[in-house]
Amino acid sequence: MRPRNTTDGIPEASIARLPVYLRALQSLADQGVTTVSSHQLAIAAGVNPAKLRKDLSHLGSYGTRGVGYEVDYLIYQISRELGLTQDWAVAIVGVGNLGRALANYGGFASRGFQIACLFDADPRQIGTRVGHHVVHDIADLERIVVEKRVAIGVIATPAAAAQQVCDRLVAAGIRSILNFAPTVLSVPPTVEVRKVDLSTELQILAFHAQRRALSELEALDVIDYPDIERLDPRAVSRADEPPDRPRRVAGVSR
Amino acid sequence: MRPRNTTDGIPEASIARLPVYLRALQSLADQGVTTVSSHQLAIAAGVNPAKLRKDLSHLGSYGTRGVGYEVDYLIYQISRELGLTQDWAVAIVGVGNLGRALANYGGFASRGFQIACLFDADPRQIGTRVGHHVVHDIADLERIVVEKRVAIGVIATPAAAAQQVCDRLVAAGIRSILNFAPTVLSVPPTVEVRKVDLSTELQILAFHAQRRALSELEALDVIDYPDIERLDPRAVSRADEPPDRPRRVAGVSR
DNA sequence: CCGATTTTGTGCACGCATTCACAAAGTCGT
DNA sequence: ACGACTTTGTGAATGCGTGCACAAAATCGG
Numbered sequence: 001m002r003p004r005n006t007t008d009g010i011p012e013a014s015i016a017r018l019p020v021y022l023r024a025l026q027s028l029a030d031q032g033v034t035t036v037s038s039h040q041l042a043i044a045a046g047v048n049p050a051k052l053r054k055d056l057s058h059l060g061s062y063g064t065r066g067v068g069y070e071v072d073y074l075i076y077q078i079s080r081e082l083g084l085t086q087d088w089a090v091a092i093v094g095v096g097n098l099g100r101a102l103a104n105y106g107g108f109a110s111r112g113f114q115i116a117c118l119f120d121a122d123p124r125q126i127g128t129r130v131g132h133h134v135v136h137d138i139a140d141l142e143r144i145v146v147e148k149r150v151a152i153g154v155i156a157t158p159a160a161a162a163q164q165v166c167d168r169l170v171a172a173g174i175r176s177i178l179n180f181a182p183t184v185l186s187v188p189p190t191v192e193v194r195k196v197d198l199s200t201e202l203q204i205l206a207f208h209a210q211r212r213a214l215s216e217l218e219a220l221d222v223i224d225y226p227d228i229e230r231l232d233p234r235a236v237s238r239a240d241e242p243p244d245r246p247r248r249v250a251g252v253s254r
Numbered sequence: 255m256r257p258r259n260t261t262d263g264i265p266e267a268s269i270a271r272l273p274v275y276l277r278a279l280q281s282l283a284d285q286g287v288t289t290v291s292s293h294q295l296a297i298a299a300g301v302n303p304a305k306l307r308k309d310l311s312h313l314g315s316y317g318t319r320g321v322g323y324e325v326d327y328l329i330y331q332i333s334r335e336l337g338l339t340q341d342w343a344v345a346i347v348g349v350g351n352l353g354r355a356l357a358n359y360g361g362f363a364s365r366g367f368q369i370a371c372l373f374d375a376d377p378r379q380i381g382t383r384v385g386h387h388v389v390h391d392i393a394d395l396e397r398i399v400v401e402k403r404v405a406i407g408v409i410a411t412p413a414a415a416a417q418q419v420c421d422r423l424v425a426a427g428i429r430s431i432l433n434f435a436p437t438v439l440s441v442p443p444t445v446e447v448r449k450v451d452l453s454t455e456l457q458i459l460a461f462h463a464q465r466r467a468l469s470e471l472e473a474l475d476v477i478d479y480p481d482i483e484r485l486d487p488r489a490v491s492r493a494d495e496p497p498d499r500p501r502r503v504a505g506v507s508r
Numbered sequence: 509c510c511g512a513t514t515t516t517g518t519g520c521a522c523g524c525a526t527t528c529a530c531a532a533a534g535t536c537g538t
Numbered sequence: 539a540c541g542a543c544t545t546t547g548t549g550a551a552t553g554c555g556t557g558c559a560c561a562a563a564a565t566c567g568g
């Protein structure tokens with residue numbers, strides 16, 4: 001008993017890649033490609049073919065051995081799995097530079113999402129038009145969110161306002177939040193928050209850039225730097241924060 | 255021999271969290287807090303205290319047992335590890351809605367990053383001012399990037415132009431790229447690309463939202479849906495892509 | 509100076525994710 | 539109709555990340 005095809009439990013990591021596959025497939029479809037092998041699709045999506053196959057196998061057995069995957073059919077299956085066969089109403093809170101950019105983002109990402117309303121707290125913004133939407137007073141958030149059946153909230157406010165806005169979105173019944181503000185939001189466990197964080201990404205890039213720069217330096221100098229250089233922070237260019245070391249004497253630490 | 259304090263090899267996952275810790279610490283510092291325990295900081299950063307301690311232990315032994323971490327000192331150490339004690343020149347390519355939003359983003363993320371130049375391909379944009387920068391012709395990309403010693407490139411162009419722009423950034427010597435365009439970029443292995451992708455994030459949210467909606471539906475109905483419902487895609491509301499099923503007959507597939 | 513208390517740093521076990529490698533399953537040419 | 543070939547789907551091995559639980563280290567009160 002129990003055929004259980006695609007009943008449950010796709011790994012998070014796989015889900016996070018499905019949108020990438022979907023885009024690659026759509027691009028192939030636009031080029032008139034009707035069939036694609038896991039190898040080709042994996043290249044287009046920038047992943048390992050085995051990983052791609054395992055990911056897809058979680059949604060069911062939609063390929064044909066010896067041939068590959070039918071592009072349109074796979075697009076449909078992934079879309080369905082991701083919940084893109086229905087429309088999702090999105091509310092954007094904060095129409096600063098970023099909020100405007102999001103609101104004007106043509107077609108709002110791919111199909112499946114529709115901007116339902118915009119909010120701001122600034123009286124000078126309220127009532128103005130952004131794209132083909134009027135900016136609402138954030139005071140009306142709960143009412144309008146319920147009216148328009150908004151399912152996803154996007155926070156594009158300053159960090160200081162983010163938690164407060166988040167609380168109100170949650171109070172209005174929203175359980176999917178995309179946060180662009182540089183803050184950790186606290187929400188009840190029934191609510192899912194994803195964050196998009198420019199500054200974090202830049203800092204990660206900086207880390208690796210510095211690492212590259214240092215290893216190239218070490219490759220040039222014949223001398224293998226001892227730990228002294230690392231233990232004296234003043235050796236760096238911009239002393240942003242004089243380290244005011246903590247009381248701690250000769251602790252070489254094990 | 256070999257004290258090797260912080261010589262090498264911090265796990266990627268830890269690095270990705272350091273910026274979050276840094277922000278939490280800066281916020282604490284602003285509130286006048288001078289010392290923090292792993293427990294408190296973990297709450298502020300939204301992670302498990304043990305994970306936090308393990309992450310920090312990769313940079314060295316900067317805590318004091320029985321007390322906690324000195325906020326300023328830890329800020330400094332994390333900043334140094336991330337390479338934020340020096341400035342990084344950033345180039346933004348594409349001054350559409352998103353590019354403008356990024357360019358105007360106050361102080362550009364946190365300290366440590368500085369916008370060095372903006373580029374666009376559209377003649378109507380070239381020469382105009384965005385923030386306190388003039389938009390350069392993308393034709394001059396290589397020259398200006400080298401002149402200004404740009405280390406990080408941000409791609410905020412339409413998807414169609416992204417790979418081409420990326421190739422030119424790489425040709426100009428840039429090895430850290432932040433990609434906002436919805437495309438998989440292909441780069442030599444010496445170059446690091448990170449992507450920020452609105453549409454992917456929304457789709458992941460939609461997946462979980464759909465899952466919640468379905469499981470609530472199942473909780474209401476007493477009937478446990480058999481697989482038939484899942485095998486007939488036309489049961490969904492918005493038939494975006496009539497599934498045109500592939501030739502395949504009764505394959506129940508184990 | 510010592511013992512109670514706090515909190516770090518980390519060994520260890522567990523679970524998830526990735527990748528290899530191969531059998532199963534299909535296609536295509538003859 | 540059959541055999542060579544292609545490509546999927548997946549068992550199994552390996553590696554990485556997480557979190558518990560505890561010993562080591564430091565403070566503080568008496």
